[in-house]
Amino acid sequence: MEWYTTEDGKYRIECLTATTFPGALKVIREGFCQDESVSIGTEVNKNPIATEELLELCADAARDGVSLVALATDTGEVAAVSFNKLQVATSDSSEKPFFEIFAEEHCTQPSSRALIQFMADVDARCNLFEKYGVGCSLEIMFLATLASHRKQKLGTILCKYSIELAKKLKEGPVATFSHADLGPIYASMQDRKAIRQVPEICQAIMTTIATQRIGKNLGFTVHLRLPLTEFSYNGKTYPDRIGFDPHTELVAQRI
Numbered sequence: 513m514e515w516y517t518t519e520d521g522k523y524r525i526e527c528l529t530a531t532t533f534p535g536a537l538k539v540i541r542e543g544f545c546q547d548e549s550v551s552i553g554t555e556v557n558k559n560p561i562a563t564e565e566l567l568e569l570c571a572d573a574a575r576d577g578v579s580l581v582a583l584a585t586d587t588g589e590v591a592a593v594s595f596n597k598l599q600v601a602t603s604d605s606s607e608k609p610f611f612e613i614f615a616e617e618h619c620t621q622p623s624s625r626a627l628i629q630f631m632a633d634v635d636a637r638c639n640l641f642e643k644y645g646v647g648c649s650l651e652i653m654f655l656a657t658l659a660s661h662r663k664q665k666l667g668t669i670l671c672k673y674s675i676e677l678a679k680k681l682k683e684g685p686v687a688t689f690s691h692a693d694l695g696p697i698y699a700s701m702q703d704r705k706a707i708r709q710v711p712e713i714c715q716a717i718m719t720t721i722a723t724q725r726i727g728k729n730l731g732f733t734v735h736l737r738l739p740l741t742e743f744s745y746n747g748k749t750y751p752d753r754i755g756f757d758p759h760t761e762l763v764a765q766r767i
Contacts, residue, residue, distance in 0.1 A: 537659075550750065569618070571694050580594045593656060618748055634762050
């Protein structure tokens, strides 16, 4: 499904498909795992195995059928991606959230486990399900753009249409992405039932100045702001490796 074509005609926004899935993973491998603040802070950028484990997380999220890609119209290359995840409120306090379960069951590397645990930690500090009184959210999980396609506002456009996609889910599924669409590399992943709950909020953890600006421009409310000096990996705080002292924001908006 096509959502939008940029005014200059250079890019179009589409739902993730089996055809664009490999290119979307390339964007995460090269654009997120190498350059994103927490990826650097947890040394995912130096650990190829950790990177592959995060790609498996993307593969799991892809099956929700709510992720979007930006395609270069002249080449068909995936220029940017928003891997989105439908999150469902836990039924009781003893039930672990999705990210914690994934880290325990699928991550062998301390780096990938630390990055996913960071997301779980931030989410746990402000329960958005309770704050909004809802049972399901669409989380903009991993947002990234290839270096050669940056400064085209693709991140903003992908976030904007992720919100629109979440709204449209009230009418029924927008896109289908089956287990088979993951391809042979992820054929051994355990299949699971599709999440049919409709999200009532859109949420994200914004870890960079650029994404925080996107959140502000799109009307997200900041519910939590944390300095990354609170987080450390292997004896160093995240800013020690990043080279400057950013903060992270947990944001959301009702849809």
